[in-house]
Amino acid sequence: MKREIPFHRPYITDEEVNYVVDSLKNGWLTMGKKTIEFENKFKDYIGSKNAIAVNSCTAALHLALKVIGLKKGDEVIVPTTTFVATAEVVNYFNAKPILVDIEPDTHLIDISKIEEKITSKTKAIIPVHFSGQPADMNEILDIAKKHNLYVIEDAAHALPAWYKGKKIGTIGDITAFSFYATKTLATGEGGMATTENDEWADRIRVLRLHGINKDAWKRYSKEGTWEYDVIENGYKYNTTDINSALGLAQLKKLEWMWKERLKIAQRYNEAFKDYEELILYKVKDDRISSWHLYPLKLNLELLKINRDQFIEKLKSRGIGTGVHFIPLYRFSYYKKKLNYKSKNFPISEWIFKRVVSLPIFPGIKEEEVDYIIDNIVDIIKKNRK
Ligand SMILES: Cc1ncc(COP(=O)(O)O)c(C=O)c1O
Numbered sequence: 258m259k260r261e262i263p264f265h266r267p268y269i270t271d272e273e274v275n276y277v278v279d280s281l282k283n284g285w286l287t288m289g290k291k292t293i294e295f296e297n298k299f300k301d302y303i304g305s306k307n308a309i310a311v312n313s314c315t316a317a318l319h320l321a322l323k324v325i326g327l328k329k330g331d332e333v334i335v336p337t338t339t340f341v342a343t344a345e346v347v348n349y350f351n352a353k354p355i356l357v358d359i360e361p362d363t364h365l366i367d368i369s370k371i372e373e374k375i376t377s378k379t380k381a382i383i384p385v386h387f388s389g390q391p392a393d394m395n396e397i398l399d400i401a402k403k404h405n406l407y408v409i410e411d412a413a414h415a416l417p418a419w420y421k422g423k424k425i426g427t428i429g430d431i432t433a434f435s436f437y438a439t440k441t442l443a444t445g446e447g448g449m450a451t452t453e454n455d456e457w458a459d460r461i462r463v464l465r466l467h468g469i470n471k472d473a474w475k476r477y478s479k480e481g482t483w484e485y486d487v488i489e490n491g492y493k494y495n496t497t498d499i500n501s502a503l504g505l506a507q508l509k510k511l512e513w514m515w516k517e518r519l520k521i522a523q524r525y526n527e528a529f530k531d532y533e534e535l536i537l538y539k540v541k542d543d544r545i546s547s548w549h550l551y552p553l554k555l556n557l558e559l560l561k562i563n564r565d566q567f568i569e570k571l572k573s574r575g576i577g578t579g580v581h582f583i584p585l586y587r588f589s590y591y592k593k594k595l596n597y598k599s600k601n602f603p604i605s606e607w608i609f610k611r612v613v614s615l616p617i618f619p620g621i622k623e624e625e626v627d628y629i630i631d632n633i634v635d636i637i638k639k640n641r642k
Contacts, residue, residue: 307458314435389547
């Protein structure tokens with residue numbers, strides 16, 4: 258029987274609905290008490306000193322670069338294979354994203370290729386915890402220390418994730434999380450910055466709301482007063498209490514949702530491990546992934562079909578997939594801006610031609626996972642060379 262299994266289905270229960278309804282009924286829609294509660298609970302969960310809620314991970318990354326003082330002409334190291342937001346925020350400053358190739362088995366930034374890209378203009382490294390697996394943070398922090406660079410972590414995928422026992426969100430200078438609709442904690446749109454640095458945290462709080470030194474809660478609530486000052490030019494990056502209500506409900510079940518993802522990843526790993534046509538994604542021993550994504554690679558040398566044809570075949574059987582990611586140097590904007598060629602990044606190219614992301618989300622039914630596995634195995638068997 259043909260099924261329809263989307264790449265992602267958000268896990269929204271009556272609890273989320275009730276939290277949002279409560280927020281709608283309590284007379285405070287924008288950033289207020291619920292956002293403060295969400296930030297506090299998030300910070301406690303991560304174990305970070307500060308957590309500042311914003312309306313996207315992109316906003317968190319932008320403000321992180323702002324508070325470390327990124328300037329025109331500076332350079333920032335980023336991996337080739339990430340969502341465009343990681344590099345886009347560097348462009349906001351008329352600074353330059355410098356691409357570094359990734360590792361073949363983990364798709365993480367290749368630490369052996371970072372130092373050759375560092376110049377006197379380099380200001381920061383943005384490691385991406387791809388698919389939820391933490392990047393090689395110790396080595397990245399060592400390189401950063403040696404060259405006097407900041408480390409801003411793109412943790413859009415990495416909630417929760419652990420590196421050598423430490424939770425992501427407590428390691429680099431500033432960490433940016435995403436609550437976009439498909440993420441491990443989803444509020445539709447949303448993000449959070451965590452940092453141990455109180456001065457940066459205060460400045461991010463001001464910058465997220467027009468550079469105003471008091472947010473609306475401090476002005477219009479019973480405890481507040483009307484007066485405020487604008488202390489620098491800011492942005493409209495604040496979140497809302499409706500989003501934060503969703504976030505609070507999702508945070509309560511975050512660990513359960515993560516364990517569900519883990520179980521699905523283990524089932525896929527077990528089912529595919531004996532097929533030479535499939536290359537399993539590797540998670541290093543000293544870290545724990547959130548399994549936001551389940552990337553699978555095709556051993557094209559053993560197959561008659563390419564990755565795109567494989568995706569089409571899955572689609573015709575009702576299975577939604579994704580490709581994470583199109584490497585940045587392949588986009589016309591970056592081709593023009595950075596003048597990079599595909600041949601400069603052999604590993605990224607090798608991965609891009611082979612990789613597909615399978616559905617992995619809490620709430621997927623056992624029989625849906627069975628259906629995905631059976632169909633992948635069937636396609637592989639029918640298309641062996
Ligand atoms: C690696 C990575 N970084 C940043 C972002 C941007 O997140 P947001 O949509 O919350 O701005 C995403 C979103 O998909 C992402 O995958």
